[in-house]
Amino acid sequence: MAALDAGVRRALGQLLRDLRRQQGLSLAELSRRVGVSASALSQFETGRAEPSLGTLWQLGRALDASLFDFFASEPKESVDLTRVEDRTVVTYDRARYEALARSNTRNMDLFLLYLQPGEGVVREAVGHAGEECGLVIEGELVVHVAGSTYRLGPGDALWFDSEQPHTFEVVGDEQCVSVWADTIPRHRGGAESSESVFS
Structure with missing residues (x-):
């Protein structure tokens, strides 16, 4: 897998942490749901490591998010034109x-x-x-x-x-x-x- 840019990795990690906390999940509980160790999840959240594509799908499932939600940089209006x-x-x-x-x-x-x-x-x-x-x-x-x-x-x-x-x-x-x-x-x-x- 091609490595993500360090800034993208940090932003992804922050979003993963925010989504986890919004749902009141501990690292241990998210680890149980996703099948990835709590220490690996912590490294994802701090941007020191990046999840595989399959792990991102599992995280999306556990955190009620789409893969694109992990990488979109800004919220969109209720009518959205994407060039x-x-x-x-x-x-x-x-x-x-x-x-x-x-x-x-x-x-x-x-x-x-x-x-x-x-x-x-x-x-x-x-x-x-x-x-x-x-x-x-x-x-x-x-x-x-x-x-x-x-x-x-x-x-x-x-x-x-x-x-x-x-x-x-x-x-x-x-x-x-x-x-x-x-x-x-x-x-x-x-x-x-x-x-x-x-x-």
């Missing part, structure tokens, strides 16, 4: 995510997923509450869902219940580009809405 140059971009290993909508009142993530070819899946399989749907734009993609595999080419789409562990694998030597939507966790004003985490 191409203003997209929130998250890159880990062979995966690049570009958020197409960043409103802080959204109940779903819409994003482009760019996957580079390589050996095996792009990350460990992770499940989370909610549902998601994707459409391949270019290249070929295998989506692994709960032990089953689905091969998609340009124009093919897949919907699934995201409680099932899932991950992605590029077919061939070319980049795969797809667009995805998934529900995300929201607990605003004490009301709970659909709960999921970014892909």
Whole structure:
């Protein structure tokens, strides 16, 4: 995994700490929920270390946050226009995510997923509450869902219940580009809405 910039790592750590405290969770309790040691979580929060992409998904699930929430730099209005140059971009290993909508009142993530070819899946399989749907734009993609595999080419789409562990694998030597939507966790004003985490 390419290392995050030190400033990004510190900002991510501060947000993780803020989210954990807002929900009244101790490091020990969050550790139990995520399956990562409390000492590692402490290092994430102080910016001395960075979580893997899979760990970020698990943290998102435990803290009711989308992956994009961890990297967005400012809150957005209830109507939000995101210019191409203003997209929130998250890159880990062979995966690049570009958020197409960043409103802080959204109940779903819409994003482009760019996957580079390589050996095996792009990350460990992770499940989370909610549902998601994707459409391949270019290249070929295998989506692994709960032990089953689905091969998609340009124009093919897949919907699934995201409680099932899932991950992605590029077919061939070319980049795969797809667009995805998934529900995300929201607990605003004490009301709970659909709960999921970014892909």
